[in-house]
Amino acid sequence: MDAESLKSLAWLVVWGGLFYVMMRYGCGAHMMGHGRHRDAGAAAGGSGKDPACGMMVDPEHAKAAAVRDGKTYYFCSDACRNKFEQEPAKFIKTGSQEAHHA
Numbered sequence: 001m002d003a004e005s006l007k008s009l010a011w012l013v014v015w016g017g018l019f020y021v022m023m024r025y026g027c028g029a030h031m032m033g034h035g036r037h038r039d040a041g042a043a044a045g046g047s048g049k050d051p052a053c054g055m056m057v058d059p060e061h062a063k064a065a066a067v068r069d070g071k072t073y074y075f076c077s078d079a080c081r082n083k084f085e086q087e088p089a090k091f092i093k094t095g096s097q098e099a100h101h102a
């Protein structure tokens, strides 16, 4: 009878661990981080952050702009835009990196 209760205890630990990992890295993490983040990105059609240097740029007063994949990017200077134009993939992030901050 002792072996029996040990077995069920072991199962509890295994399932507990699985659940923890799932919440932490799987579906749970998705539910916590995803929806809100995507909204912010979609709504930011006109707002500006210079992807080259990372500083916020007022679209109305941006020194330079570039359109990539239907999205407009604003830059604090022509130099930043040139950097971006040369290697856009380097500056356009998919968002997975920022998700950790949420």
Ligand SMILES: [Zn+2]
Binding pocket: 050, 052, 053, 054, 055, 075, 076, 077, 080
């Ligand atoms: Zn810049």
